[in-house]
Amino acid sequence: MADQGRAAGYAASYGSPPTYGTSYESNTSSSSSRQTVKFLTAATIGISLLLLSGLTLTGTVIGLVIATPLLVIFSPILVPAAFVLFLVALGFLFSGGCGVAAIAALSWIYNYVSGSGNQHAGSDPLEYAKGYLADKARDVKERAKDYGNYAQGRIHEATQGAY
Numbered sequence: 001m002a003d004q005g006r007a008a009g010y011a012a013s014y015g016s017p018p019t020y021g022t023s024y025e026s027n028t029s030s031s032s033s034r035q036t037v038k039f040l041t042a043a044t045i046g047i048s049l050l051l052l053s054g055l056t057l058t059g060t061v062i063g064l065v066i067a068t069p070l071l072v073i074f075s076p077i078l079v080p081a082a083f084v085l086f087l088v089a090l091g092f093l094f095s096g097g098c099g100v101a102a103i104a105a106l107s108w109i110y111n112y113v114s115g116s117g118n119q120h121a122g123s124d125p126l127e128y129a130k131g132y133l134a135d136k137a138r139d140v141k142e143r144a145k146d147y148g149n150y151a152q153g154r155i156h157e158a159t160q161g162a163y
Helices: 002-014 024-114 123-162
Strands: none
Touching: none
16 A cells, blocks of 8 residues: 555655566567577578688698608608708707806806805704803803802802801
8 A cells, every 4th residue: 555655755745656677578579589589690600610621621631632752752761851850959958058057057156156146045043052052051051150249149148158
């Protein structure tokens, strides 16, 4: 009942009440046409790609048929040439890798000796341990000195009381 009062008040102020959503028939027709367009687009693209794939396969087979006799005729030259090129490329890659490793090692040694850049790996725990041991040694030395003074005072008291 309260909704009827609001709808009547809305209709009096603004005209007809608002409609939320659309009818079922208009939704199904737009949905059906949208699905048809999607299907036609996907089918067109799929058929085009399938045609291109077939043309590529045909071209590859024709090229292989033409090139096979040439490869057989020149194989006594091509196989050793390919092997030599492979070994040369492998040698260049290996020497380049060794050069990069040597430069990295020399850079690390330079930074380690000069102390520049970041601290070396593990130096922070070592510095902490060295400082900790130095503090403990200082504490032991102070306690030994205090105990020595205490013992000397007790000895002095004991000798004073004896006279």
